[in-house]
Amino acid sequence: MAYSDKVRGVYQAQLKAIRDAGLFKQERFIHSPQAADIEVEFPAGSPLKKVINMCANNYLGLSSHPEVVQAAHDGLDSRGYGMSSVRFICGTQDIHRELERRLTEFLGTEDTLLFPSCMDANAGVFEAVLTKDDVIVSDRLVHASLVDGIRLCSAMHDTIKHSDMGHLEEKLQLHADKRLKLVVTDGVFSMDGDTAKLDEMVRICEKHDAMVLVDDSHATGFIGRTGRGTHEKCGVVGKIDIITTTFGKALGGASGGCVSGRRELVEMCRQRARPYLFSNTIAPVVVEGVLKVMDIVSRSTERRDKLEKNAAYWRKGLTEAGFVLREGDTPIVPVMLFNAKLAQDVSRALYDEGVYAIGFFFPVVPQGQARIRTQISAGHETRHLDRALEAFTKVGKKFDILGRTKQEIIAKYGM
């Protein structure tokens, strides 16, 4: 037998090492639609518990919005369930092209191409537009899907220290002889909630004749005055050459992603990007759902405004309670605990208090930077946030971390 006891033992030992290091991840089963209030089964087999959700990417509260659900129902009736084809054979409906048009308009770009996910968009885009004569310069903290896409491409790869624009300029000078240069960043960094310095980045890239790619998955729909994204916040709409983003977060949270940007670059993706060419298209129900989301976010800024208010309220509440936060102004609010086990224990205690917020630790964040990442939604009402603050405060007291500095927490619990 190929899967011999010896082979099995190799994996059992690896899994044990992950457990022993306190790094083992367990899924929680949600028995209700995704929303501010959810019913969770955890651990598996336990009775259901009603908890406040503080860790979904449901920034605009649209995951279970009645208008979106209705649009998906209507889409199912009018366009059927599946396409049973990749797009370029017989997998594109008029609604796919319509969604691309709407995204182009919303993002302020020249053209857009849908992908099955943003992971797929990032996996395909680099290889489609660059060759071995080119160079990619990426921020060291970019999302894993960008790292993988860059690996699949033959261009030379270099990195810069996180958000260090002086370092970026040095690297662009160093690679001045390359045919094409592409600078790559997240718009909002998902672990820390900080925003890329796109204004400065664009200025430097213009000077050094480099293109810019921004993955705006944690921004599209709510960052910037009208929610167009990080480029709107930084005043560089129309100057980002490639935006990749997801529909799996603020834009309804189902699935799908896109590459949006300069006409020729998007066309190269249509000709060459492998996840577009060799993977199935987005299902019609999802396309109709995202189209409705585009209606909602285009007709009013009400939801992103509420999200901004909620996030400020939450940040202020946690700060006053005495937690160590990562600074920022996005709906991603990391509560720093530094120690992986502490992050898991705090998460568990919060759950017992009716608040669902997950601990993040290595390898998702660097060693010694474990945290509870809270994420605010326009679906939260003040009563949710007040209840969650109460629970955080109670748990914070229990673990004696309120009003403590980073050094004091590390001294007590270790890194």
Ligand SMILES: *Cc1c(COP(=O)(O)O)cnc(C)c1O
């Ligand atoms: C979530 C995320 C992705 C992946 O999006 P999917 O559509 O779920 O594949 C890609 N990039 C960033 C920055 C993300 O946060």
